[in-house]
Amino acid sequence: MQEFESRRAFEHLDKLAYEIGPRLAGTRGDRMASDYIRKQFEGCGLKTRVREFKFVPRAAWVKTTAFLFTSAFIALLFLPPELSLVVWLAVIVIWRSLDKIMPKRRSQNIIASAGTKKSKRCVAITAHYDSALCIVSYKLYLFVRFAFLPALIIVAAIVAARVLGVLQGWIIVWSVLAIVFLPISIGMFILASSRRVSPGADDNASGVAVMLEVARAAAESPPADTELFFIASGAEEQGLVGARKLVASKALPRDTLLLNLDGVGVGPHSYVIEGNGIFRRRRTSSQLNQVLSNSIKGAGLESRLWWAALARHDHVPFLQAKMRATTYTTDVGGKDRLGRFIARAFGLPNARARGYRYIHTLEDTPERIELANIERAGQVVLGFIKQI
Numbered sequence: 062m063q064e065f066e067s068r069r070a071f072e073h074l075d076k077l078a079y080e081i082g083p084r085l086a087g088t089r090g091d092r093m094a095s096d097y098i099r100k101q102f103e104g105c106g107l108k109t110r111v112r113e114f115k116f117v118p119r120a121a122w123v124k125t126t127a128f129l130f131t132s133a134f135i136a137l138l139f140l141p142p143e144l145s146l147v148v149w150l151a152v153i154v155i156w157r158s159l160d161k162i163m164p165k166r167r168s169q170n171i172i173a174s175a176g177t178k179k180s181k182r183c184v185a186i187t188a189h190y191d192s193a194l195c196i197v198s199y200k201l202y203l204f205v206r207f208a209f210l211p212a213l214i215i216v217a218a219i220v221a222a223r224v225l226g227v228l229q230g231w232i233i234v235w236s237v238l239a240i241v242f243l244p245i246s247i248g249m250f251i252l253a254s255s256r257r258v259s260p261g262a263d264d265n266a267s268g269v270a271v272m273l274e275v276a277r278a279a280a281e282s283p284p285a286d287t288e289l290f291f292i293a294s295g296a297e298e299q300g301l302v303g304a305r306k307l308v309a310s311k312a313l314p315r316d317t318l319l320l321n322l323d324g325v326g327v328g329p330h331s332y333v334i335e336g337n338g339i340f341r342r343r344r345t346s347s348q349l350n351q352v353l354s355n356s357i358k359g360a361g362l363e364s365r366l367w368w369a370a371l372a373r374h375d376h377v378p379f380l381q382a383k384m385r386a387t388t389y390t391t392d393v394g395g396k397d398r399l400g401r402f403i404a405r406a407f408g409l410p411n412a413r414a415r416g417y418r419y420i421h422t423l424e425d426t427p428e429r430i431e432l433a434n435i436e437r438a439g440q441v442v443l444g445f446i447k448q449i
C-alpha cells in the first residue's frame with residue numbers, strides 16, 4: 062500500500078466542507094458531494110457503483126409527527142371517552158407508517174471496491190458525507206427526545222382510564238396533561254424549523270476525506286486475499302438511512318468487517334465506539350474494537366472507549382443485521398457533566414457526550430480541523446486494514 066498523504070485528504074475536506082459546503086441529504090450540495098466522491102473513487106481506478114435510494118426528510122417527519130399529535134390531543138378535549146381512545150390509537154398507527162406515506166427525496170450511497178472477489182476477508186471502510194440541519198438548542202432536543210414516547214404512553218393510559226370510568230373531571234385532567242404535552246409538540250416544531258445547514262467539516266467531511274485518501278493509498282495493492290470496500294453513505298443525519306439501505310440491498314457480504322469513520326478531525330483523544338443507546342443498547346464488535354484499539358496504539362496514541370449513549374452511528378444497522386462493525390472517532394474531551402451523569406445513572410462506565418461543541422452548527426468549518434488529526438486518522442485506518 063502507498064503512504065497516506067494528509068495534505069491530499071485535507072483537499073477533499075476543503076472541497077466538501079468549504080467549496081460545496083452544506084450537504085443536507087436530498088439537496089444540491091448532497092448531489093455535488095456525491096458526484097465529487099464518485100469521481101475520486103473512479104480516479105483511483107476503483108470499481109465504483111452509485112446506489113440511489115429514497116427517504117423521508119427528518120425535519121418534515123418531525124413536523125408531521127408534531128402536527129398529528131397536537132391535533133389529536135386537542136380533539137381529545139371534545140371527544141367522548143371511547144372515541145378519544147380510538148382516535149389516539151389510530152394516530153399512533155398512522156404515525157408509525159409515516160415513512161411509507163410521506164413524500165420522499167433522493168440520495169445516494171457510493172460504493173467502491175478493490176481486490177479480488179471471493180477473497181478470504183472482506184473489509185469495509187465507511188463514512189457518511191451528508192451534513193445536518195443546525196441544531197436550535199441541544200437542551201430542547203434532549204427534552205423532546207426523552208419526553209415524547211413516555212408522553213404518548215401516558216396520554217393513552219389516561220384516556221383508557223377515562224373509558225373505564227375511573228377518571229373524573231376530564232377538563233382538569235386534560236389541562237394538566239397539556240402542560241407537559243404541548244411544550245413537547247411546540248419543541249418539535251421549533252427543532253424541525255431550522256433552516257440552516259451545517260458545513261459539516263468534522264461531521265463528517267473529515268471521515269470522508271480520510272476514507273478517500275486511504276482508498277487511494279490502498280487501491281493499487283490491497284492486502285493479499287482481501288476485498289476492500291470504501292463506502293460514502295448518504296442521509297446518515299436523516300436516521301442512518303444510507304446505511305440501512307446498504308444492509309437491505311446486501312451490497313456487502315455478511316462476513317464483512319466494517320470500520321465506520323465519524324468525526325475524526327478535531328481533538329487529541331482517539332475513541333473506539335463501544336456501543337450506542339441507553340435503554341435499547343447495541344454493542345459494537347469486540348473483535349474489531351480490539352484491532353482498532355491496537356492500530357490506535359500503533360499510531361502512538363492512547364485508545365479510549367466511548368459508549369455513545371445519545372448518538373447513533375452508521376455501524377448500527379450492520380450490527381442489527383448481525384454483522385461485525387464499529388466506529389472510530391476523535392474528540393476534544395472536557396468536563397462532560399452530562400456524560401458522567403449518564404454513566405452513573407445507567408451503569409455505563411464509558412458513557413460520554415461530545416466535547417467538540419460545534420457539531421451540527423454553522424461553525425463546524427475546515428478552519429477548526431487539525432491536519433495532525435487527519436494524519437493520525439489515516440495511520441489508524443491503514444493500520445486497521447493491515448492488522449485485520
Ligand SMILES: [Zn+2]
Pocket residue numbers: 189264265297323324
Ligand atoms: Zn456524523
